[in-house]
Each structure stands twice: as structure tokens, then as C-alpha cells.
């Protein structure tokens with residue numbers, strides 16, 4: 001089944017075309033399309049590949065064999081409510097981490113030492129169950145083939161209201177404007193926000209997109225911002241930071257457009273050949 005989605009409304013950064021998206025309601029209906037989660041970490045361009053997303057059948061939570069089994073289309077907020085109700089610990093960060101469980105697993109989403117992989121037991125893909133130990137992963141990256149249909153966590157008792165409050169406060173320095181979260185990954189031992197600021201780009205605006213005045217690593221939509229404006233800012237920050245510090249900022253935001261291949265910059269190519 002196809003669903004027409006307006007990505008300028010649906011995506012967290014409020015950019016993107018109107019597009020037909022294949023809804024995947026069972027294991028066999030997936031195709032060789034680009035898989036969307038809830039589009040909180042994504043910038044979809046006008047020349048995107050064919051798209052698909054998991055349907056409602058993958059929005060569920062149940063406890064089975066002492067594991068917390070969560071459909072990959074389930075929103076994090078729903079899992080948080082479940083954990084609160086059933087006194088389950090370690091998911092207190094979720095209200096501030098928008099997205100589906102599938103998207104969170106793929107990105108190994110998290111904040112500081114908390115990562116979604118911390119209490120993961122396994123994932124279920126079309127190739128069967130994959131235990132956490134068999135999935136290479138690290139800061140905001142994972143390596144596995146296929147679509148996550150279900151995520152299974154260990155269960156530890158003790159939901160903590162105190163933790164919930166601590167996590168909420170950690171996000172007070174983030175802008176309350178449309179964005180896709182952090183634009184770049186933090187380079188080892190440094191912060192992308194600090195580097196962008198030091199390169200003079202905090203608050204820098206192109207058209208209706210800008211690096212936030214509040215937190216330079218948030219690429220925000222000031223209203224009516226476009227894909228091309230967002231890409232122009234991403235490239236500018238990568239090049240300026242590279243010129244000044246010799247560090248290439250790696251995208252955390254996933255760019256979905258045939259014309260943009262992320263890391264290809266004449267400057268980076270040159271650096272690699274030196």
C-alpha cells in the first residue's frame with residue numbers, strides 16, 4: 001500500500017517533497033527502497049530514491065520470555081509510558097529522543113554515556129534474530145544488514161523519576177525549532193558545536209536555514225527553509241572547520257537525495273591524497 005506524505009510537515013526539520021511511500025505491513029512486503037523511520041534524523045531532498053516505512057503492525061510492545069519486545073515502528077514516547085507503568089529502568093531518556101525504535105537502533109541513538117544499545121538483547125530482521133554481541137556498533141553507528149522489525153531489551157526493574165528529570169535538564173540548551181537533532185557527529189575528544197562556533201558559523205544563516213544561536217550543531221529551519229539551503233550550510237561548516245582545524249565533520253543527519261553523496265568535497269578529496 002502506498003501513502004502520500006508531505007515531508008515538509010512530517011519530518012522534524014520540516015523540509016522535503018510530497019512523496020508516495022510504500023507501507024511495509026509484513027516481512028515479505030519490503031522492497032529495495034530507502035527505509036524511513038519517523039524522520040527525526042533525516043533530510044529528504046527532491047531527488048530521493050523510492051521510499052518505504054514500517055506500518056502500524058510494527059507498533060507494539062509486549063513482554064515475552066523475560067524480554068521487552070518492541071515493534072520497530074513504535075515511538076520512543078510510547079515505550080517510555082510502558083516502562084513507567086511497568087516499573088522498568090533505563091529508558092528515562094526517551095522523551096527527549098524523538099523517533100521510532102528502528103531508527104534509534106540503526107543510529108545507536110543516545111546522549112553521553114546512555115545509548116539505546118546499552119540494554120539491548122537482540123534485534124529481529126528479515127534474516128532472523130541478531131544478538132547484540134553480533135552487531136558491530138559505536139557512537140552513532142551500527143553495522144548490520146536489513147530492516148529491523150523488532151527490538152528486544154533486557155528487563156531491569158526500577159523506573160527512575162530522578163533520572164527522567166536529569167535527562168530533561170540536559171536538553172535545556174537545545175533550540176525549540178524544527179531541526180534533525182545534531183547535524184554532525186562529535187569528533188573524538190571534541191564537540192561539533194564548539195568547532196562550528198569557533199569557525200564563526202554559530203547563528204550563520206543561508207536563506208531560511210541557520211546554525212542555531214543557541215547550539216551551533218543544530219541546523220534549524222527558521223520557516224520555509226529548503227533542502228538546498230540546508231546542504232549549503234552543511235558544506236560550508238565542513239569546509240570552514242576543515243580549513244581551520246583539519247577536522248572533517250561527519251554528518252549525523254542522514255541526507256536522502258541522489259545528488260548529495262555526503263562526504264564528497266573537493267577539499268576532502270585533496271586532503272586524502274596528501
Ligand SMILES: Cc1cc2nc3c(=O)[nH]c(=O)nc-3n(C[C@H](O)[C@H](O)[C@H](O)COP(=O)(O)OP(=O)(O)OC[C@H]3O[C@@H](n4cnc5c(N)ncnc54)[C@H](O)[C@@H]3O)c2cc1C
Pocket residue numbers: 012034035036037038039040041042054072073096097098099100101102103104105106107108109110111146147148149179180181182254
Ligand atoms: C530535537 C531533536 C533532538 C534529538 N536529540 C538526539 C540525541 O540527543 N541523541 C541522538 O542520538 N539523536 C537525537 N536526535 C535524532 C533522532 O532522535 C534519532 O536519530 C532517532 O533515532 C531517529 O529515529 P527515527 O525513527 O526518526 O529515524 P529516521 O530519522 O527516520 O531514520 C534514521 C536512520 O535509521 C534507519 N532506520 C529507520 N528505521 C529503521 C528500521 N526499522 N530498520 C533499519 N533501519 C532503520 C533509516 O534508514 C535512517 O538511516 C534528535 C532529533 C531531534 C529532532
